[in-house]
Amino acid sequence: MRKREFWLLVGSQCLYGDDVLKTVSERAEEMTEKMNGSGMLPYPMVYKGTAKSNEEISRVVREANYDEHCAGVITWCHTFSPSKMWINGLALLQKPYCHLATQYNREIPNEEIDMDFMNLNQAAHGDREHGFIGARLRLPRKVIAGYWSDVSVLDKLGSWMKAAVGVAVSRELKVMRFGDNMREVAVTEGDKVEAQIKLGWQVNTWAVGDLVKEMDAVTEDEIDALMTEYTAEYDIATENVEAIRYQAREEIAMKRMLDREGCKAFTNTFQDLYGMEQLPGLASQHLMSRGYGYGGEGDWKVAAMTAIMKAMGENGNGASAFMEDYTYHLEEGRMYSLGAHMLEVCPSLARTRPRIETHHLGIGMNEKDPARLVFEGKEGAAIVVSLVDMGGRMRLICQDIECVKPIMEMPNLPVARVMWKPAPNLLEGVECWITAGGAHHTVLSYDVTAEQMRDFANMMEIEFVHITKDTTKEVLEEKLLLADLAWRLR
Ligand code: MN
Numbered sequence: 001m002r003k004r005e006f007w008l009l010v011g012s013q014c015l016y017g018d019d020v021l022k023t024v025s026e027r028a029e030e031m032t033e034k035m036n037g038s039g040m041l042p043y044p045m046v047y048k049g050t051a052k053s054n055e056e057i058s059r060v061v062r063e064a065n066y067d068e069h070c071a072g073v074i075t076w077c078h079t080f081s082p083s084k085m086w087i088n089g090l091a092l093l094q095k096p097y098c099h100l101a102t103q104y105n106r107e108i109p110n111e112e113i114d115m116d117f118m119n120l121n122q123a124a125h126g127d128r129e130h131g132f133i134g135a136r137l138r139l140p141r142k143v144i145a146g147y148w149s150d151v152s153v154l155d156k157l158g159s160w161m162k163a164a165v166g167v168a169v170s171r172e173l174k175v176m177r178f179g180d181n182m183r184e185v186a187v188t189e190g191d192k193v194e195a196q197i198k199l200g201w202q203v204n205t206w207a208v209g210d211l212v213k214e215m216d217a218v219t220e221d222e223i224d225a226l227m228t229e230y231t232a233e234y235d236i237a238t239e240n241v242e243a244i245r246y247q248a249r250e251e252i253a254m255k256r257m258l259d260r261e262g263c264k265a266f267t268n269t270f271q272d273l274y275g276m277e278q279l280p281g282l283a284s285q286h287l288m289s290r291g292y293g294y295g296g297e298g299d300w301k302v303a304a305m306t307a308i309m310k311a312m313g314e315n316g317n318g319a320s321a322f323m324e325d326y327t328y329h330l331e332e333g334r335m336y337s338l339g340a341h342m343l344e345v346c347p348s349l350a351r352t353r354p355r356i357e358t359h360h361l362g363i364g365m366n367e368k369d370p371a372r373l374v375f376e377g378k379e380g381a382a383i384v385v386s387l388v389d390m391g392g393r394m395r396l397i398c399q400d401i402e403c404v405k406p407i408m409e410m411p412n413l414p415v416a417r418v419m420w421k422p423a424p425n426l427l428e429g430v431e432c433w434i435t436a437g438g439a440h441h442t443v444l445s446y447d448v449t450a451e452q453m454r455d456f457a458n459m460m461e462i463e464f465v466h467i468t469k470d471t472t473k474e475v476l477e478e479k480l481l482l483a484d485l486a487w488r489l490r
Contacts, residue, residue: 004071004165006098007048007064008032011081011130014052020120024050024078027104031148040154043161045074051081057089065094072096072164074157077126078104079119083133090137096164096459099134100157101127101145140458162448163455166312169264170460171200173304176263178254179208179272181298187439188299190389195301198394199460203300206257208268212275214253223248230286230356233347234373237355243371244282244356251283258292265293265307267300270342270364279364281343281372282356285416288346291317295441296324296344301387302441309385310348312456313447320445321346323384323418328426329407335426336407336419339444343372345416349444350375351405359414376406377418383450384422384442393487396457397438398450399423399467418444423469432467432476463487 010028012021032047048064051057064070072095090097103123134141142160146153181188192203226248230236236244258266266287270279284294293307302322309320322344329336339345342363347354354373361370386397400423410417422429450466457464463483467476 003069004168005044005046005069006072006074006161006164007060007070008045008074008076009048009057009060010050011075011077011086011126012050012052012079013081013085016079016119020079021050021052023120027078031104034149035154035157038149038154040151041158041161043071043165050078051086054085054088057086058092061089061093065092070095071168072098072161074098074100075130076100076102077123077130078121080122080126081130083129086130086133087137090133090139093139096142096167097134097139098142098144098157098160098164099127099131100148100153101131101143102148102153106147140461142455142458159449159452160455162312163452164459165316166308166452166456167459169311170304170308173199173201173265173307174261174263175201175203175293175300175304176258176261176266177203177205177298177300178211178266178268179298180205180269182269182271185297187388188295188297188301188441190301190394192300194389195304195394198462199304201300201304203304208272208274208276211253211257214257215249215276218249218252222252226252230282233354235353235355237374238358238371240358240369240371243278243358243369246278246368247280247282247371250276250278250280251286254280254283255287258287264291265295265300265303267295267298267303269296269298270366273364273366277366277368278370279343279361279366281370284344285347285373288321288344289348294322294344294346296322296341299441301389302439302443305385305387305443308456309443309445309448312452313445317348318445318447319348319378320443320448321349323442323444325440325442328430329419330426334407336404336421337426338406339377339418339420340413340415343370343415345373345375345418347373347375347416349377349418349446350416351378352376354416357414372414373416374414375416377403377416378446379403379405380446382420382444382446383448383453384444385453386438386442388437388439390437390463390487393463395437395463395465396453397433397436397465397467398453399429399433399438400450400469401444403446423467424471428471428473429467431473432471435473435476436465436467436480
């Protein structure tokens with residue numbers, strides 16, 4: 001995984017003399033060291049100096065743009081820092097931008113405070129000047145206010161860093177499509193050129209026949225090695241070892257092609273498996289557990305979002321997964337959505353040790369019963385996210401959900417299953433989701449937050465719709481109407 005870091009640029013000016021600038025610099029070093037030492041920032045912050053002139057700021061921004069490790073720029077104004085000297089630099093900035101409105105001292109020192117103190121510690125004043133130019137330039141930015149060593153501030157900054165890493169992953173993401181989208185489906189389609197312009201995704205197709213050729217080249221020794229991994233991570237609950245070995249062959253071949261092309265996400269479709277005996281089930285699930293994004297039925301948007309959200313999560317591979325709303329339980333007072341897929345649910349969602357099972361799969365071109373992981377999803381707060389192409393723009397829809405232990409055993413359901421209650425409640429939640437045009441495919445995540453998705457959408461300059469416990473259909477309809485007008489004008 002690429003090393004990522006964030007650059008801190010502290011605003012000041014030459015008006016106050018060298019002593020003040022020396023103090024600003026020492027304090028910025030101290031704050032950087034302590035914030036990094038807090039253990040609360042998921043990525044290191046690097047102090048890149050005190051900004052005192054247009055030339056200096058422009059130079060640091062140019063360096064940030066070209067530095068492959070720099071995932072974002074954080075600014076703070078220790079003293080007043082006149083913003084006209086920031087215009088040229090900020091106008092060039094291509095990396096995520098966070099304005100941290102803080103100050104070195106927590107309290108006003110009653111005895112010590114005089115005009116020198118005021119001039120040195122005027123973030124309250126300097127950060128407003130700095131905020132104006134961000135607003136005037138219409139820059140996508142995150143504003144975080146609070147004392148720099150407070151847990152709440154470090155938490156917000158750390159959360160934003162993860163969203164910014166999602167942006168970095170997005171901008172270099174390659175998606176491998178094995179075949180095209182499922183025939184006649186609308187929501188999995190979209191403008192791949194627009195997606196590359198806005199989100200950076202390189203989405204291209206490879207022939208299923210090339211994958212079959214790669215599968216033929218996989219050796220029995222390689223399959224043995226992967227079988228050892230499967231056995232360590234999962235319970236084998238089938239006599240059909242050949243089906244598992246076939247999935248291992250598919251996984252090794254797919255991984256080889258993905259890695260050769262630098263792709264972190266892939267799609268396939270049950271309608272295009274020519275030369276393959278089984279739709280990849282276990283194979284796709286195990287690849288997802290290793291951080292690869294996946295989308296069924298050729299859904300490249302959800303494949304890409306899965307890879308990005310996995311990378312935004314804990315340790316760069318969180319509990320995020322390709323998901324599909326399948327069916328509802330509509331009993332009064334106990335209403336739930338049941339999520340699953342034909343085969344491919346990522347085991348990062350599992351509350352129990354997954355079992356490898358083989359079952360008949362009637363849909364598609366499967367000649368033989370595909371092996372797949374079967375498990376129940378975890379309980380807990382989560383989100384589901386869907387990216388749809390509205391024609392001329394992308395809309396990211398995020399809904400808060402509460403996952404529960406599935407309320408029944410469903411012993412004849414041959415796939416992994418997750419059960420949840422969407423916000424504000426199932427029926428209104430479904431009404432809101434359908435009103436916004438959300439897909440049946442989503443990314444379900446336990447550790448990426450709605451705020452991080454909002455930050456991501458903000459940085460990518462795409463539309464964001466959030467369905468929460470407070471959302472009503474009436475208000476949502478108005479918001480969508482206004483957003484539609486605003487986005488047409490942009
Ligand atoms: Mn599907």
